Amino acid sequence: MTATDTAPVSAVTPRRRRLKLETVLDHAVLICGALFMLTPIFLALTTASHDKVLIQREGLQWAFGSETLTNFNAAMFEPGGFTGDITGATMLMNSFILGVGFAVGKIILSMMAAYAIVYFRLRFATLAFWVIFTTLLLPLEVRIVPSYEVIQGMGLTNSYTGLIVPLLASATGTFFFRQFFMSVPEELVEAARIDGAGPFKFFVDILVPLSRTMIAAIFIIMFVYGWNQYLWPTLITTEESLFTLVRGIRQIVQAIAEGSEIPDYGRAMALALIAMIPPVAIVVTFQSWFVKGLTETDK
Template sequence: MVENRPWLTVIAHVVLLLGLLVTAFPVWLTFVASTHEGTALTQFPMPLWPGRNLLENYGTILFSGAKAAGGQPVLLMLANSLIVALGIAVGKIAISIIAAYAIVYFRFPLRQTFFWMIFMTLMLPVEVRIMPTFEITASIGLLNTYGGLIIPLIASATATFLFRQFFLTIPVELVEAARLDGAGPIRFFRDILLPLSRTNIAALFVILFIYGWNQYLWPLVVTTDPSLTTIMTGINALVRVPDSEPQWHLLMAMSMLAMLPPILVVVVMQKLFVRGLVETEK
């Protein structure tokens, strides 16, 4: 029997509010800094309330860009990051679910060996294999292209493993019933496995979208064309301005804009994301 203890409820709410304050306060400071002039951020004390330059700062960074960082508008950087994040997320899910389907439902020699070889690639992140990956990308002419930004990152051992584990929980009777109903491999995959995997796909999409959105090292290495600059490399370019101080007000505005798409994806897909993480009965 669970006892009703009001003081525990009060403590829990106090802890939650403190956690919210610790988490939200830096974001609030970033927003405040993005609404002031650049000189206001070097004064003491630092302003804690929004200023008068909100529209000016965000308009400048969105449509004109910071001249010190190359002058590329952030709207273009956001579009590039969105294309890369969507391409990586969709590509990883598509390849992983097909690979898991083949491993679980098809019988072929060395099936488990191939699976463990895929799983072992978790020990080889892109930072470890960046030189050979760059050489291959350059040799097939994918430098300074969206394909070069996306294709080398779309394999995912983690997603393959998660889909495999889910497929193993599907009752054998369901597979046999589909076979008796005349469903071939493609129809079984399309009409049964994909609908059952909806919450898993949603949860992985959120995680992989944020992974693709936050990519920094690979876009920095594989692109030199300013029109392909992503938001993360753009932020770094604005921080590392040669021979001058960073334009902190524009930098903070860019950081606020960089946070919005991942937050929007999490908010829109929150229910499916949580269900995909906690559901055990399908």
């Protein structure tokens, strides 16, 4: 009895001392990092709860004010911009179309490319893969002028197609799926062949369900990436009805500021916060899938 009583105590005491030495430091670093990331968000939230005149006069606010609902309501539903035919809600919609279209398109395209490279005896499959891979060295920013020229020439400016399609080719996605497909056991392919599954059936019945955690992981990455696109939408959409949230925030503030009015900072902050919600929600919801997709495989 006494032996079992003393044992845990002596085991706990040194651990408690170690906790103090190491974990306090660890946590201090983590807390600093978290504060560094979260303080601006908190500041945006508090500032968004104040009247624009107050913000203009006194700067960013650390305390909550009384205008939260008004500002968020204005951000979402009050028409803005020069033409006044865009609200926060339509911008949110546009951002969703861009984010989802971008992620889904990228996944479909890169899955099919990887399928072709891994499973078909193409003459220059390896070469093709490396060509796709080198496009990593040519991000949109490098090829933005020719890309714009092509889209403009095709008359696709101010359309969702023009917004999404030029961004679809994805070396990262193709690479991820290629590595994943290469780890699918050869015997599975052979069993499916004997079971009478052709290339299309194998893809749809076996490969796609097997890749579902991979697909989820890549969807998250690509959705956030698409959602945060700024340069390309700025270039390709001049009609305000096609504005996405990320660029709309600035546009609204600017539009008002260039008039003689006071810029509506409270509303802009509210919009910025709204713009953050969907990516965060998606990452939080799917984070277990995300980790699964990138680490373990269900084979």
